[in-house]
Amino acid sequence: MNTFFTIIKSDYLQRTRSYTFLITLCISVAVGYTFIPAPGASYATIQLGEYIGVYNAAWFGYVTAMMSSVFLSLIGFYLINSGIKRDRITQVGQITAATSISNTAYLCTKALSNFAILMTILAVLFGMSIILFFLYSDGYPFDIMQFITPFLFIPVPAIACISILAVLFEMILGKYSVLQNIGFFIVFGFLVSLQSRDSFNTANVDLFGSQVVINAMVDVAQTQITDPDMIELNIGYTIGNKSASKTFIFEGVSFPISYNISRLLWVGGPLLLLCSIAPFFHRFDIKEALRLLPKKYNEEYRKHKRIQIDELAEVTPKIGLYTLYKMELYMLTQNSSKWLWLPTLSIMIAMIFVPITISHQILLPLVWFLQIARIASITSKELTSNVAPFAFASYKPLQRLLTSQLLAAITLLLVLASPLLIRLLINNDSTAVSAILLGALFIISLAAFFGIVTRGKKLFEIVFFIVTYTNMSKLPYTDYFGGLTPAIHHYYILIPIVVVLYVGTYSMRKLEIRRL
Amino acid sequence: MQLDIQNLSKRYGNNYGVKEYSLSMEKGILGLLGPNGAGKSTLLKMIATVSKPTEGTILVNRNNIVKDPNYIRKQLGYLPQNFGVYPNLNAIEFLNYMAALKGIGGPSVKKRIYQLLEGLNLMDAAKKPIGTYSGGMKQRVGIAQALLNNPKMLIFDEPTVGLDPEERVRFRNLISDLANECIIILSSHIVSDIVTIADEVAIMKKGTLVSKGFQEDTIAHVAGRVYEIKIPKDAITTFKKDHTIVSITRKASHVIVRYVGTSVEGATTALPTLEDAYLYLTKN
Numbered sequence: 001m002n003t004f005f006t007i008i009k010s011d012y013l014q015r016t017r018s019y020t021f022l023i024t025l026c027i028s029v030a031v032g033y034t035f036i037p038a039p040g041a042s043y044a045t046i047q048l049g050e051y052i053g054v055y056n057a058a059w060f061g062y063v064t065a066m067m068s069s070v071f072l073s074l075i076g077f078y079l080i081n082s083g084i085k086r087d088r089i090t091q092v093g094q095i096t097a098a099t100s101i102s103n104t105a106y107l108c109t110k111a112l113s114n115f116a117i118l119m120t121i122l123a124v125l126f127g128m129s130i131i132l133f134f135l136y137s138d139g140y141p142f143d144i145m146q147f148i149t150p151f152l153f154i155p156v157p158a159i160a161c162i163s164i165l166a167v168l169f170e171m172i173l174g175k176y177s178v179l180q181n182i183g184f185f186i187v188f189g190f191l192v193s194l195q196s197r198d199s200f201n202t203a204n205v206d207l208f209g210s211q212v213v214i215n216a217m218v219d220v221a222q223t224q225i226t227d228p229d230m231i232e233l234n235i236g237y238t239i240g241n242k243s244a245s246k247t248f249i250f251e252g253v254s255f256p257i258s259y260n261i262s263r264l265l266w267v268g269g270p271l272l273l274l275c276s277i278a279p280f281f282h283r284f285d286i287k288e289a290l291r292l293l294p295k296k297y298n299e300e301y302r303k304h305k306r307i308q309i310d311e312l313a314e315v316t317p318k319i320g321l322y323t324l325y326k327m328e329l330y331m332l333t334q335n336s337s338k339w340l341w342l343p344t345l346s347i348m349i350a351m352i353f354v355p356i357t358i359s360h361q362i363l364l365p366l367v368w369f370l371q372i373a374r375i376a377s378i379t380s381k382e383l384t385s386n387v388a389p390f391a392f393a394s395y396k397p398l399q400r401l402l403t404s405q406l407l408a409a410i411t412l413l414l415v416l417a418s419p420l421l422i423r424l425l426i427n428n429d430s431t432a433v434s435a436i437l438l439g440a441l442f443i444i445s446l447a448a449f450f451g452i453v454t455r456g457k458k459l460f461e462i463v464f465f466i467v468t469y470t471n472m473s474k475l476p477y478t479d480y481f482g483g484l485t486p487a488i489h490h491y492y493i494l495i496p497i498v499v500v501l502y503v504g505t506y507s508m509r510k511l512e513i514r515r516l
Numbered sequence: 517m518q519l520d521i522q523n524l525s526k527r528y529g530n531n532y533g534v535k536e537y538s539l540s541m542e543k544g545i546l547g548l549l550g551p552n553g554a555g556k557s558t559l560l561k562m563i564a565t566v567s568k569p570t571e572g573t574i575l576v577n578r579n580n581i582v583k584d585p586n587y588i589r590k591q592l593g594y595l596p597q598n599f600g601v602y603p604n605l606n607a608i609e610f611l612n613y614m615a616a617l618k619g620i621g622g623p624s625v626k627k628r629i630y631q632l633l634e635g636l637n638l639m640d641a642a643k644k645p646i647g648t649y650s651g652g653m654k655q656r657v658g659i660a661q662a663l664l665n666n667p668k669m670l671i672f673d674e675p676t677v678g679l680d681p682e683e684r685v686r687f688r689n690l691i692s693d694l695a696n697e698c699i700i701i702l703s704s705h706i707v708s709d710i711v712t713i714a715d716e717v718a719i720m721k722k723g724t725l726v727s728k729g730f731q732e733d734t735i736a737h738v739a740g741r742v743y744e745i746k747i748p749k750d751a752i753t754t755f756k757k758d759h760t761i762v763s764i765t766r767k768a769s770h771v772i773v774r775y776v777g778t779s780v781e782g783a784t785t786a787l788p789t790l791e792d793a794y795l796y797l798t799k800n
Contacts, residue, residue, distance in 0.1 A: 306635055306689060306690065307632065307636065307663075307690055307693075308635075309690075309693045309697075311631070312628055312631050312632070312666070313624035313625075313628040313631060314628075314666065315615070315620040315621070315624055315625055315628055315664070315666055316621060316622040316624070317590065317619055317620060317621075318616075318620055318621025318622060319619035323615075323616040326616075327612060331602065331604075334604045334609075335604060385600040385602050385603070386598060386600025387600050387601065387602060389561075389564075389566050389594065389599055390594070390596075390599065390614060390661065393564050393565055393589060393592065393594055394589060394619070395586055395589045395590055395617070395618060395619040396586055396619075397617075400617075401617065514568055516566055516567060
């Protein structure tokens with residue numbers, strides 16, 4: 001048992017000692033701060049028509065617990081879904097495979113280490129909810145149980161489930177990380193769709209565990225207020241709405257047994273599945289085609305001619321960007337599963353035929369999101385593939401290499417958007433065209449900057465996922481491509497951000513080259 | 517081409533990776549020997565412009581490449597100790613990418629890539645993703661990329677790691693051919709590689725240059741200090757405490773110990789080698 005926990009601890013320490021985790025933690029603090037709006041803030045997170053709960057301990061505890069559950073389920077998967085992959089790349093997996101640890105125990109350590117990482121973030125959010133209470137509460141008494149109970153029952157089982165799901169996805173989809181990312185996107189959408197006020201049963205199939213609380217909030221509000229406009233409850237960020245001036249008193253929920261059982265099942269079910277398929281885990285015995293050289297190779301081995309230095313073809317200097325740009329573009333197309341081109345091309349074709357609004361609002365962010373694996377690593381691949389000693393000792397790496405990488409990635413996004421761009425140009429909609437160009441510049445600058453700062457692609461994947469998810473939910477404030485709102489007012493915000501990100505990218509890469 | 521390293525230091529906090537290192541050379545092969553942590557890779561990284569020194573200058577044809585790294589980058593071939601590849605690319609694609617990085621082009625690049633792959637025995641696997649290559653094959657891809665741009669200075673950090681004996685011989689021959697036109701600096705743990713390849717040998721210890729010179733000059737440090745002695749097997753542990761052991765040959769009833777130091781009763785002098793000198797200089 002001691003060994004078991006030592007493995008979890010080592011894995012946890014390895015994964016938390018990274019910029020990605022640190023930045024995610026900072027983002028979590030920032031996001032957690034917004035879970036309960038300050039009095040007079042121009043947004044709401046949970047609201048029943050014009051009503052919100054009074055700022056007592058129960059409201060703070062339950063609202064932050066529910067928001068944490070959705071938030072961590074959303075970003076958590078992308079933060080933790082590479083535990084086994086890291087062991088494969090670093091070849092620690094092969095050493096582990098040679099020890100006596102069983103498949104089940106190994107996979108459970110991965111799930112538990114995932115859980116520990118998400119619990120760390122949850123602990124920060126828990127602390128933030130208490131701080132918010134003391135900042136904003138209207139003189140109501142502090143009751144720690146109104147914080148502990150909802151956090152224990154709502155987000156903890158949800159993140160436990162996500163932790164196991166991440167291992168299951170890694171195990172089943174192996175090295176196809178792009179399929180894992182997209183697969184979870186679909187699964188997450190499905191899980192959100194399970195939430196419904198109408199049925200008691202759906203409350204129990206709700207992974208996020210918030211439906212029971214929402215139902216209870218509506219019920220308790222109905223007993224206090226007779227207002228037909230109050231019935232509809234909104235969860236999530238409602239921006240620009242200042243009408244929630246009336247209050248009701250929410251004192252918490254007594255969770256029914258069926259709910260508690262469902263929370264256990266959300267953890268037990270995936271865990272049982274994980275244990276059932278653990279015997280089929282590859283245990284890092286992954287086929288590598290050329291480990292055994294073909295017979296023909298061995299036969300020709302000895303009769304091979306040697307390099308004649310004076311006979312080698314003379315090369316000429318070619319220091320322009322074009323060749324490097326072409327190679328970077330080629331590498332972008334190679335940097336993912338071939339099968340990904342199928343949905344990508346399908347969406348591009350659909351962009352020609354569906355109404356232009358759908359093409360712009362839905363298909364464009366979707367087709368760009370499908371390229372997440374390609375663009376997330378544009379500036380971090382030198383380090384992750386350990387090619388940096390070649391790349392950074394090449395001729396003018398800052399001016400030539402980085403510029404080529406950025407141009408290639410922007411080209412890729414614009415090519416993918418080309419069916420829509422052509423339609424918009426035909427319609428003479430230059431505003432939308434420029435918004436899409438700016439969107440491509442923004443996403444690439446974000447990927448490049450995050451890649452260099454975090455020396456990996458995780459943070460960008462998390463942020464891009466959230467942004468795309470909110471785009472799909474038609475939230476206007478993450479509309480970076482001008483599909484949901486008129487583009488013109490975004491320019492004032494987006495252009496400075498893009499400029500700062502590109503300046504930051506070049507500056508950070510300059511430092512990176514010096515410090516290698 | 518002339519390389520002058522003057523008072524080069526690389527400091528990490530209070531510790532030195534390389535300390536006040538000076539060296540000068542023209543054409544030929546310099547073999548760099550030293551134990552783990554001696555600073556060999558740090559020194560090579562600085563010459564390859566991958567890492568910036570804390571103090572000192574590196575002059576190539578009187579150009580300070582610390583300030584203007586691009587001067588040497590066009591004429592540099594560098595094989596790091598630990599390097600990676602883009603696993604989804606095949607060898608031809610990867611070398612094309614490297615050529616683009618190095619700023620070379622033209623129709624002859626493709627021909628040169630094929631010649632290098634053929635000469636390094638990689639042609640059969642040239643169109644397979646490099647991710648599927650064995651360690652030795654990846655090492656040969658690394659050697660090929662170092663030779664892509666017709667370099668005038670070649671830096672090889674542990675180049676023979678992963679190569680089988682036959683490939684190692686092939687590499688030595690290749691290096692010998694190149695030495696007529698280039699400066700070649702290579703580090704290795706394998707003293708026999710240095711013996712057969714290098715014109716001059718530099719021995720490093722704790723970031724400093726302990727000795728530099730032609731092999732004969734380096735070996736001269738231990739002239740008359742290398743001995744062989746026949747001792748019982750159970751006496752090895754005690755003997756090790758007092759002497760720098762070079763090798764132990766086990767026989768049925770006893771062991772023959774080769775050591776560097778002072779003569780003891782029963783010991784006979786032996787002809788010194790570079791390995792003896794290396795151990796003597798780094799352990800004493």
